[in-house]
Amino acid sequence: IAAAIVALVVISAVSLGAYFYAHRKPTLTDKDTILLTDFTNTTGEAVFDGTLKQALSVQLGQTPFLNIFPDERVRETLRFMGRSPEERVTRDIGREICERQGIKALLTGSIAGLGSHYVITLEALNAHTGDPIAREQIEAESKEKVLSSLGTASSNLRQKLGESLSSIQKYDVSLERATTSSLEALQAYSMAHQRFGQGANTWEVLPYLLRAVELDPDFAMAHAELGELYAPDSPFANDKVSMQ
Numbered sequence: 023i024a025a026a027i028v029a030l031v032v033i034s035a036v037s038l039g040a041y042f043y044a045h046r047k048p049t050l051t052d053k054d055t056i057l058l059t060d061f062t063n064t065t066g067e068a069v070f071d072g073t074l075k076q077a078l079s080v081q082l083g084q085t086p087f088l089n090i091f092p093d094e095r096v097r098e099t100l101r102f103m104g105r106s107p108e109e110r111v112t113r114d115i116g117r118e119i120c121e122r123q124g125i126k127a128l129l130t131g132s133i134a135g136l137g138s139h140y141v142i143t144l145e146a147l148n149a150h151t152g153d154p155i156a157r158e159q160i161e162a163e164s165k166e167k168v169l170s171s172l173g174t175a176s177s178n179l180r181q182k183l184g185e186s187l188s189s190i191q192k193y194d195v196s197l198e199r200a201t202t203s204s205l206e207a208l209q210a211y212s213m214a215h216q217r218f219g220q221g222a223n224t225w226e227v228l229p230y231l232l233r234a235v236e237l238d239p240d241f242a243m244a245h246a247e248l249g250e251l252y253a254p255d256s257p258f259a260n261d262k263v264s265m266q
Contacts, residue, residue: 050155050183054126055089056146057096058082059116062132065140069205070133070168076212077169078131078144080200080243081176085193087185091125093219099123108220113147120149127155129179133168136161140168144179156182165205173197200243207237211244224251 050056061074082088097107099119111119116128132143140162146155158179162171173196180190202208214230228251234244 050088050127050146052087052089055091055123056082057091057111057116057120057123057125057128057149059113059128059130060110062130065133065135067165069165069209071209072212072216073205073209074131074133074142074168074172076215077172077197077201077208078129078176081173081197082129082180084195084200085180085185085189087180087189087193088183091119091123093215095123097219113152117147117149117152125149139163140165140171142168142172142175144175146179146183158182166203169197169201169203169205169208202234202238202241202244204238204241207234207241207244210234210237211241214244214247 058075058079060072061070061078063070063074079090082090096111096119099122100107100109100111100115102122103115103118105115109115113128113130116130119125120128126149127146128149129144129146131145134141134143141159142162143157143159145157147153148155156179158175160171160175160178162168176197177190177194181187201211210230210233214227214234217230218227228248231244231248231251235241235248238244
């Protein structure tokens with residue numbers, strides 16, 4: 023009888039837990055905004071600096087469920103805080119930006135070496151308390167697998183944040199297809215965006231985009247931005263020097 027009672031209690035607890043899990047309120051909603059901080063890179067490999075944040079921004083930008091706080095607004099807020107607009111957005115600085123802008127959550131990322139492998143960690147935090155909302159960690163077998171692993175981690179985290187499976191399946195183009203499979207090409211593309219955000223003119227940004235498509239001729243996003251520069255109504259359309 024005692025064993026039967028214990029079994030009944032266990033079954034009831036499991037059933038109750040499953041009920042509350044199935045009926046839990048979404049962690050975030052499509053009305054919420056999330057801030058991306060800069061990745062913490064402890065690998066010593068500069069190719070990851072800025073690159074993974076750019077990749078994650080593209081990946082999360084696919085879904086209408088998450089509203090990413092724009093980089094331009096981040097720079098504006100940093101100025102209001104008396105900081106350089108180019109300062110790295112750490113977890114603490116990110117929380118301060120969230121407090122000022124009324125943002126509910128921030129998303130931090132990190133990459134660390136593990137022998138020849140890499141460990142990628144994504145963590146969503148309550149901007150007000152700093153408490154974790156959701157966390158995802160994944161191991162990439164090699165440098166070439168980092169972008170695809172980051173894409174997988176991003177999709178898993180989206181589900182933990184409350185996005186429906188049907189939405190994730192609908193808006194889940196792989197990072198390689200959405201951007202490029204080349205870390206070096208993505209790094210050049212990220213540098214173009216960084217320099218543009220710093221107020222660089224087209225002449226200063228252009229070499230990075232050209233480098234990106236040189237490294238990966240199939241990099242559609244970089245080609246599209248170059249196409250805008252060389253559109254018929256662009257002052258650079260007939261400037262052959264800029265293509266050298």
